[in-house]
Amino acid sequence: MAEESILTDDFLRELINVGEVDILIGVPTYNHAGTVGQVVQAIRAGLLQYFPRQRAVIINADGGSKDATQELVRAASISDLQHGPNLHALRTLHSISTQYPGGPASGVALHTILAAAELLRASTCAVISPDSTNIEPEWLESLLRPVCRDSFDLVTPLYRRHKFDGLLVRNLVYPMNRALYSRRVREPYPAEFAFSGRLGSYFLGQEFWSQEVGRAGAEIYLTISAITGDFRLAQSFLGTKSRVEHAPADLVPAMRQTVGVLFWSLEQNFPFWGALSDSQAIPAIGAEHEVSLEPIRVNRKRLHQMFVHGVAELEPVLKSILTAPTLAELQRAAAAAEEDFRYSNELWVQTVYEFAASYHKTVISRDHIVQALVPLYRGKTHTFLLENHDASA
Numbered sequence: 001m002a003e004e005s006i007l008t009d010d011f012l013r014e015l016i017n018v019g020e021v022d023i024l025i026g027v028p029t030y031n032h033a034g035t036v037g038q039v040v041q042a043i044r045a046g047l048l049q050y051f052p053r054q055r056a057v058i059i060n061a062d063g064g065s066k067d068a069t070q071e072l073v074r075a076a077s078i079s080d081l082q083h084g085p086n087l088h089a090l091r092t093l094h095s096i097s098t099q100y101p102g103g104p105a106s107g108v109a110l111h112t113i114l115a116a117a118e119l120l121r122a123s124t125c126a127v128i129s130p131d132s133t134n135i136e137p138e139w140l141e142s143l144l145r146p147v148c149r150d151s152f153d154l155v156t157p158l159y160r161r162h163k164f165d166g167l168l169v170r171n172l173v174y175p176m177n178r179a180l181y182s183r184r185v186r187e188p189y190p191a192e193f194a195f196s197g198r199l200g201s202y203f204l205g206q207e208f209w210s211q212e213v214g215r216a217g218a219e220i221y222l223t224i225s226a227i228t229g230d231f232r233l234a235q236s237f238l239g240t241k242s243r244v245e246h247a248p249a250d251l252v253p254a255m256r257q258t259v260g261v262l263f264w265s266l267e268q269n270f271p272f273w274g275a276l277s278d279s280q281a282i283p284a285i286g287a288e289h290e291v292s293l294e295p296i297r298v299n300r301k302r303l304h305q306m307f308v309h310g311v312a313e314l315e316p317v318l319k320s321i322l323t324a325p326t327l328a329e330l331q332r333a334a335a336a337a338e339e340d341f342r343y344s345n346e347l348w349v350q351t352v353y354e355f356a357a358s359y360h361k362t363v364i365s366r367d368h369i370v371q372a373l374v375p376l377y378r379g380k381t382h383t384f385l386l387e388n389h390d391a392s393a
Contacts, residue, residue: 006108006115011098015119018094022054023047023144024122026113029060030104032130033067036060039130040076040095046140047093048078054148057120060097061112063104069130070097106257107209107218114204122197124148127219129191134242142236143194146285153199153231156190156223158284159241166241167381168251173220173258176352180266180273181227184281186235189220189258199231208268216253217261224265228272237286251374260370263359303382304341308334310375317372321358326350330376343376343383351376 007015025043029036040058047056060073076095100108110127117125124147128135146152159166169189177188195203203222208214213221226233266273311318311334318327329347336342352373359369 006100006111007119008098011096011116012119014096014098015116018057018096018120020055020121021057022123023051023056023148024113024117024120024125025056025058025140026110026117026125026127027058027060027073027130028063028106028109028113028127029065029069029073029130030063031065031067031069033065033069033072035133036069036130037072037075038133039128039135040073042135042137043128043140044076044078044093044095046137049137050141051144053091054124055091056093057122058093058095059113059116060095061109062097062099063109064099070099073097102215105215107213107215110218110222111204111209111214114200117197117200118204122200124194124196125200126194127192132192132242134240136239139192139238142238142286143192146234146236147194147196150234151196151232152234152283153196154223154226155194155234155236155285156185156187156282157192157241158186158235158237158287160239160287161241167384168254168258168377171348171380171384172352172377173262176259176262177220177223178279180262181224181269182273182279183227183233184279185223185227185233188223190223191241192238193219193222194236195222195226196231199226199229202229202231213261213264217257220258220261221265224262224269228269234283234285237284251377252371255370255374255377256367259373260367263356263366263370266356266360298385300382300385301338303378303385304338307343307375307379307382310372310378314372314375317364317368320363321369321372322351322354326354333379341379341382343380348380 025047027036027040027043043058047054058073058076060070062070073095074097076093078093098112100112102108113125113127124144126140126143128139143155143157146155169187173188174186178184203225206225208221311330318330322330326347330351333341333343333347355369355373358364359366363369
């Protein structure tokens with residue numbers, strides 16, 4: 001049964017007008033008029049080229065855009081009456097947009113897309129980021145085909161990335177998710193992914209949607225739920241990942257949506273992660289992943305300064321989170337000159353696990369615990385950049 005409470009009356013009427021579909025593509029947006037047009041056109045091209053006989057719909061879950069985002073999405077619709085030299089549609093393609101209340105929240109957008117997929121009985125679904133301006137029609141085949149042909153339940157992406165891009169995933173989210181849940185999912189917090197209707201219904205029935213995790217961070221919890229629910233996972237190579245420039249302040253919400261959810265998930269899934277040992281590989285379709293080496297500027301000095309400042313400024317908070325020996329090691333590292341500074345892997349692992357333990361015990365506000373990890377992560381990033389400056393991968 002679809003969660004119709006999250007679907008507005010107008011949106012519900014539009015969905016009923018669409019009828020049952022085979023494929024549903026969700027596009028979450030908020031003021032993405034500058035990019036969403038080319039993204040939905042690539043989605044449309046991919047559906048027409050690779051899935052011409054399937055009944056398909058594009059669903060835009062919008063967080064209250066003030067620009068032309070929704071109009072650009074609706075323009076991708078194809079009716080039975082449309083004809084043209086470059087338009088070879090065997091079926092109507094609906095592209096509809098709805099705004100959910102409460103402002104932009106990735107979890108609410110995903111919840112809306114899942115509820116629509118359930119109502120329309122879509123057997124194969126995908127979510128595509130509106131920031132992926134380099135999307136090719138082939139992405140649709142790479143994501144959807146393993147679900148509809150090979151019966152995988154969750155397909156996460158593999159990208160060609162710069163060696164210093166996606167460092168939060170590489171240095172923290174991926175290794176922590178791998179250690180806890182024993183699956184080598186390269187992108188556990190995916191911007192693009194495909195899933196079966198079976199997994200969508202299962203995830204829709206989870207009881208976390210009313211919590212803060214359900215507003216921000218649902219994507220990584222979908223990955224965790226697929227693992228703990230014993231669904232079939234695969235990874236598919238898409239190509240180059242678009243680089244989106246973020247302000248330093250963006251790291252705090254990113255940490256909440258990834259590490260915060262990982263910490264939170266430990267309590268929900270102790271019987272699973274407490275019993276696992278060696279990690280298992282996930283089937284990869286296409287290249288495993290690729291690294292590009294074009295020049296990129298990273299301000300290591302600024303990272304070091306923010307680490308040193310954070311250790312000093314947050315000392316009372318860190319005392320309540322970390323053991324005395326771990327905090328003492330961090331303070332010694334912060335006292336070193338930048339050219340002598342190193343944040344070892346061993347100290348980093350110890351730091352993260354002590355943060356996770358303190359999160360579980362709620363020694364202080366859980367959100368403050370997650371925020372306090374940010375400057376320490378910047379220190380670890382400084383060391384990673386220094387040690388891998390000349391690395392080829």
